[in-house]
Amino acid sequence: MAQRKIQAVYMRGGSSKGVFFCKDWLPADPVLRDRVLLRVIGSPDPYGQQIDGMGGASSSTSKVVLISRSIREDCDVDYLFGQVAIDKAMIDWSGNCGNLTAAVGPFAIAQDLVGAPRDGVASVRIWQANINARIIAHVPMQDGAVVEEGDFELDGVTFPAAEIKIEFLDPGGDGAEDGAGGMFPTGSPIDMLDVPGVGAVALTMINAGNPTIFVDAATLGLTGTELQRDVNGNAELLQKVEAIRAHAAVRMGLAKTAEEATQLRPHTPKLAFVAKPLAYVASSGKHIDPAALDLNVRIFSMGKLHHAMTGTGAVAIAVAAVIPGTIVNRMMPEQASQAAGAVRFGHPSGSLTVGAEAEQRDGAWVVTKAVMSRSARRLMEGVVLVPSAAFSD
Template identity: 55%
Template sequence: MKQTRIPATYMRGGTSKGVFFRLEDLPDRCREPGRARDRLFQRVIGSPDPYAAHIDGMGGATSSTSKCVIVSPASVPDHDVDYLYGQVAIGEDAVDWSSNCGNLSTAAGAFAIHAGYVDAGRDGVRTVRIWQANIGKTIVAHVPVENGTVQELGDFELDGVTFSAAEIVLEFADPAAGEGALFPTGNLVDTIEGPDGPVQATLINAGIPAVFVRARDIGYTGTELREAINGDPAALDRFEALRTAGAAAMGIDKTGRAPAIAFVAAPAGHVTSSGKQVAAGEIDLLVRALSMGKLHHAMMGTASVAIATAAAVPGTLVNEAAGGGARTAVRFGHPSGALQVGAEARQVDGRWTVTKAIMSRSARILMEGWVRVPEDSF
């Protein structure tokens, strides 16, 4: 038995990182969806790992670092590339193909140029139209280029990422997930049954299905860091119960598409995970979200789209936490700092729709070459 080596690129995108592949570089049996592809990605990452450490793989044993991506020539007109994302479970034998990673969408735009699918062209900003193949949506990445390649370094700072880099602006076109309504129940605020009684929630379908509740309604302030939640098994169980109740209310509990669960609060002075002091006046609201059953160290890109969209609709709990009223952008605080996001929402025939959500991220190649896996592992 020997190892198979496969061309790969290890990239950071936003506050996530993952292993990127060109479709044509994958072994033949992994170029189509199926068990072989899943097993390959699991072995690349180092899953399933009962030690939850990913010592024997490229993963980092967190929801932000257990990811693989396939980029290929566009399969739909008026797009440059297809971007397919796999979230590899850490301790379980599973790869989730049901949703997008908003953070790695940034890296997908840059990788399209690095991999030769999109010509860098003249110095400036290259527009890369991405078909997000998991959910069938368009993402437009505005990638800076210089001297015939992606400009990766710059002075754009992203909380949750230690070093600055070049800014990449992302536009999520028509981000309502799937073909469903923006608010699946038809309400801006619903009441769901939590483990400790009824809880008000905004259930939205944008970027990712998401369940937003007030921090104060579940005994929190919105300034919590990871340790306060992830070290409390009972708290994680309560969040899972809320997430499950929200999924049932949204009608997606039988489809396998799990919504994110998040809690929001009005601005307050607080300390981030890096020890930075943030004044209440520096942000519009506070948001904390869970990913793969744990409080996220910053904010998922798809959840950021949901936050931007919900904030743009007066009457949602997210809009309420931000002070109410019409708004096209908010700056929200998360455990690692703050992030500015925007959305264009409007009512059409009594129903809310969103045409576009916008946010800025950055991306950088960390390593490129070949990844090696045992030949009998997929």
């Protein structure tokens, strides 16, 4: 029986890549759609390699994106992101991918889902359907086409490309679904959580970009200079991190039990650890000078330390940095801990700068916008071939 062809575009966005679809290219039934998408990516794969699919065997490369014209008057397109598990038959639709957000605008323009100027900058208004948030991507245009080549460098991405500026509007708003609304689900910028097998843990639980948990690196016995090789082979540490993440997910109202968070919601919330800047050598061999940083931050994604920094993690860092009392804010240098401005932080692949704007309203801090720069590029466009068996029960 012949394989079926489905139109698709393979794209890099930031330090991630995934398979992009217009929503109407896929089956309308969500169960069948997910079964087909799993086969496209090559999951579940007990070998962990996704050899028989488009996935790249890491959380940064096991992703799918669905785009459609928006029915909202204040947005141009709706963007739905799926984090595909590598070893399980599951797609987690609970959160956004901030890196792939950079590719949404270019994809939408190329597919004529949104109008764009022939030259200049196209401002694509995006509705992030996973977390109910508005995002604006500023995409450079020349001669009627998206500019993809340029000199903007992003640590974690080998080659330079054109810069795409992204604005996350009201990143500390209602945020996630599941009733975990508000910037701080518990109402506090810092909490103590008793985690079985771990003990009492001080953490910040915040909805910004994605639901995110911040802990002091020392809580995990770490320094904030670690690379993937220092962490991802340490089964005991990974179990401790997941225990904290899963119990915090319950506290945030995102799961009924820690077991449910581990089994059904591995993508969000994400857990990051923060430290004051120290010198280290990034995975590229680049020497990172702590004098040029405000913080060192590492983040976990799908149970492993991320090779760089998730886009939504960068947003959460920016937001938490400007809110007094959070673990991130307490780590910031005093002169940099302001209600507006840029945060410079080190991650395993290098460093990144991200900004947030905050103001006090009726005695409470409100973040109006978080801004970061990324790049994107089409890697391949055409069709993906899907075995016919994926379309049958």
